[in-house]
Amino acid sequence: MTKQAERIFVKGNEAIARGALAAKCKCFFGYPITPQNDIPEFMSSAIIKAGGDFVQAESEIAAANMLLGAGAAGVRAMTSSSSPGVSLKQEAISYMAGSEIPAVVVNMNRGGPGLGDIGPAQGDYYQSTRGGGHGDYRHFTLGPATVQEAYDLTIRAFDIAFRHRTPVLILGDAILGQMKEPIVPWEPENIDDEPGRDWCLDGKTPDREKRLLKSLFLQEGELAGQNKHLQAKYDAWEELTECEQFETEDAELVICAYGSIARIAKSAVRKFRSQGKKVGLFRPITLYPFPSKELKALAEQGKRFLTIEQNLGQMLDDVRLAIRTVADSDFYAIYPGNLPTPDELEEPILNSLEGK
Amino acid sequence: MSEMNEKLVFDRPKSVIDRATHYCPGCHHGVAHRLVGELLDEMDLAEKVILTTSIGCSVFLYNYLNVDAVEAPHGRAPAVATGIKRARPEHFVFTYQGDGDLASIGMAEIIHAANRGEKISVIFVNNTVYGMTGGQMAPTTLIGQTTTTTPAGRCMTHEGAPIRMTEIIASLGGVAYAARGSLDNVKNIRKAKKYIKKAFEFQLSGTGFGFVELLSACPTNWKMTPLAANERIQKEMIPYFPLGVFKDVSEEGGIC
Numbered sequence: 001m002t003k004q005a006e007r008i009f010v011k012g013n014e015a016i017a018r019g020a021l022a023a024k025c026k027c028f029f030g031y032p033i034t035p036q037n038d039i040p041e042f043m044s045s046a047i048i049k050a051g052g053d054f055v056q057a058e059s060e061i062a063a064a065n066m067l068l069g070a071g072a073a074g075v076r077a078m079t080s081s082s083s084p085g086v087s088l089k090q091e092a093i094s095y096m097a098g099s100e101i102p103a104v105v106v107n108m109n110r111g112g113p114g115l116g117d118i119g120p121a122q123g124d125y126y127q128s129t130r131g132g133g134h135g136d137y138r139h140f141t142l143g144p145a146t147v148q149e150a151y152d153l154t155i156r157a158f159d160i161a162f163r164h165r166t167p168v169l170i171l172g173d174a175i176l177g178q179m180k181e182p183i184v185p186w187e188p189e190n191i192d193d194e195p196g197r198d199w200c201l202d203g204k205t206p207d208r209e210k211r212l213l214k215s216l217f218l219q220e221g222e223l224a225g226q227n228k229h230l231q232a233k234y235d236a237w238e239e240l241t242e243c244e245q246f247e248t249e250d251a252e253l254v255i256c257a258y259g260s261i262a263r264i265a266k267s268a269v270r271k272f273r274s275q276g277k278k279v280g281l282f283r284p285i286t287l288y289p290f291p292s293k294e295l296k297a298l299a300e301q302g303k304r305f306l307t308i309e310q311n312l313g314q315m316l317d318d319v320r321l322a323i324r325t326v327a328d329s330d331f332y333a334i335y336p337g338n339l340p341t342p343d344e345l346e347e348p349i350l351n352s353l354e355g356k
Numbered sequence: 357m358s359e360m361n362e363k364l365v366f367d368r369p370k371s372v373i374d375r376a377t378h379y380c381p382g383c384h385h386g387v388a389h390r391l392v393g394e395l396l397d398e399m400d401l402a403e404k405v406i407l408t409t410s411i412g413c414s415v416f417l418y419n420y421l422n423v424d425a426v427e428a429p430h431g432r433a434p435a436v437a438t439g440i441k442r443a444r445p446e447h448f449v450f451t452y453q454g455d456g457d458l459a460s461i462g463m464a465e466i467i468h469a470a471n472r473g474e475k476i477s478v479i480f481v482n483n484t485v486y487g488m489t490g491g492q493m494a495p496t497t498l499i500g501q502t503t504t505t506t507p508a509g510r511c512m513t514h515e516g517a518p519i520r521m522t523e524i525i526a527s528l529g530g531v532a533y534a535a536r537g538s539l540d541n542v543k544n545i546r547k548a549k550k551y552i553k554k555a556f557e558f559q560l561s562g563t564g565f566g567f568v569e570l571l572s573a574c575p576t577n578w579k580m581t582p583l584a585a586n587e588r589i590q591k592e593m594i595p596y597f598p599l600g601v602f603k604d605v606s607e608e609g610g611i612c
Contacts, residue, residue, distance in 0.1 A: 027443050053442040057435065058468035065432035065465070069439025072426040073406060077443065095429050201406045201424040201440070203447055212418050214427035 007184050012147045012176040013038035013080075015183055016106055017046065019154030020078050022187050025104070026052040027070040027077035029063040031085060034118045035174040036108040039080040060085035064092035064105070071101040072213045074200025076158050076191075080106035082174075083124050084115060086132070093167050094133030097230070098215025100199070102161035104154070106170045108177040109259075111336030120173040120260055121336040125314035128171045129288040136227055138234045140168040141287040143258045145244075147181035153285070159192040160240075164233065165199065171287060173310075175260040175339065234289070241291035244283040245298075247273055251280030253353045254298055256307040256319045258284050261334065265308055267342035268349055279349060287315070292322035305329035306352040308345065310336065369393035371402045373422050382582025384539040384572035385413060388481055389420050391549045392452070395556060396423070401448045408437040410453040410462070413487045417452050431462025434469035437476045448559060450477040456486040459495040459521050466525070473530025473564040477555045480521060480567065482597065483574040491577030495519045498592055503577075518596065522569045526602035532564030534603040538571040540589035544599070551601070563605060571597055 010018065017039050020028070028047050030040030044054050057063035063079045070077035081089060086107040096103055109124045111117035124132075131137040140160050144150040150172060157168040204210040217223040244262075247269055248254055257265040262283040272279040282298065282305075284291050299305070299322070307316045307329045319329045332348040334340055350356075368374060372393035379385050396402045405423040409415050411430035418425035428436040433451035441449045458466050458480050469476065485503055486492040492505040496518045500509040510518075526534035533555050537548030548570055555566025571593050573585035580588060 027439065029439065055438065055442060055472075058464050061432065062435040062438075062465050062468065065429060065435035066439035066442070068428070068432075069408070069426065069436035069441075070443035071439075072436070073440045073443040073447075075443035077439065091429050092432070095427075099427065101426075201426060202444065203403045203405065204422065204424050205403050210422050211424045212427075213425075214418070216415060216427060 007182045009180055009182050010147065011038055011178060011180050012150045012172060013108065013178070014042050015147045015151040016080070016154045016170065016172070017042040018185055019151040020104070020158070021046060021050050022185065023076065023155045023158040024191055025076045025078050025158065027066075027075060028052070028054050029057050029066040029077065029079045030054070031057050031060045031063045031081065033060070033082045033085045035110060035177045036080050036082045036106065038177065039106065060088035061091060064089035067103045067105070068092045068096050068101055071096060071103040072099070072201050074197045074202060076162070078104040078106065080108070082108045082110045083112050083121070086124065086127070090127070090133035093139065094131070094135050094137065095215050096167045097131065097137035097139055098135060098226070099213045100165040101167070101213055102165050103167045104157045104161055104170065105167055106172070109171060109173040117337050118174060119337045120175040120310065120339060122173065122259060122261065122310040122314070123336065124171065125287065125309070125311060128169050129290070129318070137230060138288055139166050140164070140237065141171055142168065143171050143285060143287045144176060145259050145262050145283060147176070147179060148183040150176060151183050151185060155188055163192055164237070166233070171259065173260050237289040240286065241289050241294065242285040243291040243294050244281070244285060245294070246281040246283070248280035248282060248298055250278055251303060252278040253349070254280045254282050254303050254305050255349065256282045256295070256305055256315065256329065257309065258287060258315060260339070261308055261310050264340060264342055265345060268345040271342060271346070272349065277353060279353060284315070290318040290322065292318070295319065295322040296326070299323035299327040303327070304352065304355070306332060306349060308332045308334065308348070310334040369397045371396040371422055373420055375419065378416060379413065380576040382573055382575035382585055383413075384483070384570070385481065387539045387545060388479065388570050388572065389417060391545070391552055392479065393421060395549065395553055396421070399553070399556060401556070404446075404448040406440050406444065406447050406449050408433045408440065408449065408451040410451060410457040412454040412457050414452050414454050414481060431457050431460070432465050433457070433462065434465040434474070434476070434478065438469050438472070438474050441474060441476050445475070450479065450556075450559075452479045453481070454487065455480070455482045455484065455494045455496040459519050467528065470525050470565045470567065471528045471530050473532070475559050475562055475564065477559050477566040478568070479552065480569040481572050482521070482569050483572040484518070484593065485574050485577045487574050487577055491574070496521070498596060520597060522567065522602050525567045530565050531567065531603055532558040532605045533566040533601075535567070535601040536569040536571070536597060536599050538589055538594060538599055540571065540573065540586045554604070569597070
């Protein structure tokens with residue numbers, strides 16, 4: 001990896017688009033929906049200049065299926081949307097998971113259910129981490145918390161997608177997408193596309209068998225075999241979890257939060273630390289696979305937990321599953337359209353710290 | 357001894373795999389598959405092809421053609437093919453879709469792929485029913501036709517009129533070629549092959565979107581013998597779905 005010295009000041013949405021271009025993304029398929037419009041708008045010219053192609057699709061359904069086609073052809077491609085649009089993409093995501101077609105999907109989470117609002121929210125955590133479409137599958141989900149991380153994780157998303165032949169979801173939110181921060185762009189030196197391209201559709205030549213990417217398995221035992229194969233793949237991902245731990249070492253209370261909410265929680269942790277109170281932050285970066293082992297290790301040290309999310313308690317399930325044999329977690333809900341200041345988190349944190 | 361002297365006069369096209377068919381007796385998918393296979397051979401396309409199959413009986417086209425293929429979700433084949441062609445413009449990309457897939461659930465995808473002038477080819481098999489699911493009403497089901505979901509016959513005021521896809525496609529800007537053929541007799545089959553060839557040529561020259569509708573029989577779901585089914589195409593389908601070239605940007609005229 002080479003770091004370019006130059007810093008740029010960009011929105012999270014633009015950082016994702018730039019990260020995709022740095023990762024040699026060749027096709028982008030978009031559809032307008034707030035708050036992610038900067039991504040297709042930026043890509044409509046930038047990816048063409050980079051020698052790729054851009055299509056404004058007729059729907060999020062079509063955009064995701066174009067993504068399926070480009071991925072099947074073994075070409076790095078991406079689509080982006082926000083919550084209601086991502087629901088529509090679930091059909092193609094399920095097919096891509098079943099057919100093991102690599103692709104990168106971005107969800108700049110907005111409020112829901114239904115049309116919701118256009119502000120930040122984390123209501124799509126279940127959809128993002130449980131396989132949001134039909135059938136029994138999972139896909140990688142990455143949860144950036146800063147604009148720089150949005151850039152970095154987009155590059156990583158392409159490597160994961162092609163290395164593991166899976167759709168990868170980048171789960172941001174309206175704040176991350178719309179917020180400007182300085183970032184240092186960088187270009188990956190090697191495109192990590194293991195396990196090679198011996199599966200992709202590039203025309204059957206006489207020296208090889210034809211290739212078929214499908215998710216239909218009608219013969220007896222065939223689908224069970226495919227599902228077992230997928231399960232083994234997902235199990236192997238448990239080694240690839242990533243998280244940030246901030247001031248957790250001597251913490252009595254560990255706050256579990258991801259994305260934008262984790263940033264606010266981090267500010268609150270700093271304030272508590274300045275008052276000598278032992279509070280830390282556990283921030284999953286891979287939301288699926290969830291960093292359960294890392295969290296359980298903290299629980300085994302006798303720490304207590306408070307999960308804070310901008311939803312009614314979704315990641316809370318993963319936190320509890322991780323620590324279930326040794327501890328439990330309190331929960332504090334933030335509702336859509338109401339982004340708290342660090343000071344507003346003081347009371348729930350204090351309550352948990354004091355065991356109230 | 358006599359076997360040694362037998363001369364093979366008719367064989368599979370090279371691009372078609374030697375295997376037992378899963379199609380019902382009298383089904384026209386096999387004929388349509390063969391036409392495609394013959395053209396892949398004759399136009400030397402097999403190594404350039406990336407096939408997009410759809411949902412319905414024809415999903416198994418990938419079992420019969422010896423080419424790279426991907427399975428698209430129901431109705432989405434034109435979007436999947438768009439993605440493939442944009443990713444690999446040097447390859448030859450076509451979809452093969454039935455009437456339920458293309459004219460109902462996939463209406464948005466086919467219209468917009470055609471209107472964008474995607475450099476792909478679409479083979480549209482119209483047999484006026486959902487075949488694989490057991491003969492339910494399709495957008496192309498004729499007025500009065502009984503199906504499992506129109507037991508009293510399709511009614512204009514309740515289900516609307518059957519959709520003429522080729523005429524709609526021909527009206528769109530990005531379309532280079534739109535034609536409707538039929539697979540009910542040898543003459544029509546030969547003509548249909550010419551239509552498909554023309555659509556393929558328009559992709560190879562980078563001119564635009566090519567669309568060929570093929571009127572086909574589904575004797576099982578029509579509850580007819582193969583012969584009676586063929587007659588139905590002549591008597592009932594062709595009068596409503598007229599045959600011919602509806603758009604050809606290489607020449608003035610055509611039917612429209």
